[in-house]
Amino acid sequence: xIVSQLKEIKSQLPTNVTLVAVSKTKPESAILExxxxxxxxxxxxxxQEMVTKWENLPKDISWHLIGHLQTNKVKYMAPFVSLVxxxxxxKLLKEINKEALKNNRIIDCLLQxxxxxxxxxxxxxxxxxxxxxxxxxxKELKNIxxxxxxxxxxxxxxxxxxxxxxxxxxxxxxxLKTTPNLPKNVTIETLSMGMSSDYxxxxxxxxxxxxxxxxxxxxxNYN
Ligand SMILES: *Cc1c(COP(=O)(O)O)cnc(C)c1O
Numbered sequence: 001x002i003v004s005q006l007k008e009i010k011s012q013l014p015t016n017v018t019l020v021a022v023s024k025t026k027p028e029s030a031i032l033e034x035x036x037x038x039x040x041x042x043x044x045x046x047x048q049e050m051v052t053k054w055e056n057l058p059k060d061i062s063w064h065l066i067g068h069l070q071t072n073k074v075k076y077m078a079p080f081v082s083l084v085x086x087x088x089x090x091k092l093l094k095e096i097n098k099e100a101l102k103n104n105r106i107i108d109c110l111l112q113x114x115x116x117x118x119x120x121x122x123x124x125x126x127x128x129x130x131x132x133x134x135x136x137x138x139k140e141l142k143n144i145x146x147x148x149x150x151x152x153x154x155x156x157x158x159x160x161x162x163x164x165x166x167x168x169x170x171x172x173x174x175x176l177k178t179t180p181n182l183p184k185n186v187t188i189e190t191l192s193m194g195m196s197s198d199y200x201x202x203x204x205x206x207x208x209x210x211x212x213x214x215x216x217x218x219x220x221n222y223n
Pocket of ligand 1: 211
């Protein structure tokens with residue numbers, strides 16, 4: 001099942017779109033099945049779970065942390081994480097920078113924008129992103145790199161609304177990308193938007209990285 005679902009999704013993807021297989025709550029055996037079929041990028045939302053899987057699974061897997069991240073957990077993943085999707089504060093960036101430095105690494109991050117209506121979703125406003133990128137503190141962070149933006153649309157059956165939210169994020173992404181004199185640690189390339197229920201809309205709206213879990217691995221019992 002996993003392999004056929006994965007192949008089905010991959011066959012629909014434009015070549016510029018990267019698939020993050022979201023394996024949170026799923027066993028290592030499920031990840032290995034996808035791995036054997038060629039998948040190398042996996043997304044997790046709990047640091048401890050990601051660390052355990054990283055320890056036990058092949059070392060050429062790229063691990064993406066996709067959920068909300070607490071500063072006290074950063075140190076555990078700093079040795080290996082390849083992209084942190086949900087960064088929403090300078091405080092968190094400072095912590096990632098500190099732990100990246102200890103590990104002699106540069107850690108790639110995406111800033112999370114709040115595009116949904118729901119108050120439960122995390123993320124920065126456009127004004128907060130501008131403020132963050134232009135603060136003096138930010139320029140000092142030599143061990144992180146902002147590679148782009150991430151967003152989650154509202155949980156709604158209204159496809160027009162989802163499309164509108166994704167298009168808003170894409171427009172902001174394009175504007176940011178072409179902003180002159182961005183700090184050296186900013187390279188806007190990646191736009192992470194779209195999950196199982198809405199990745200087609202996201203791709204049509206300009207996403208180049210989708211995070212798909214249940215459509216590959218099946219429904220989760222929790223989370
Ligand atoms: C769980 C999760 C996903 C994947 O969700 P599915 O609906 O299973 O595809 C994507 N992004 C984030 C941030 C998640 O927490």
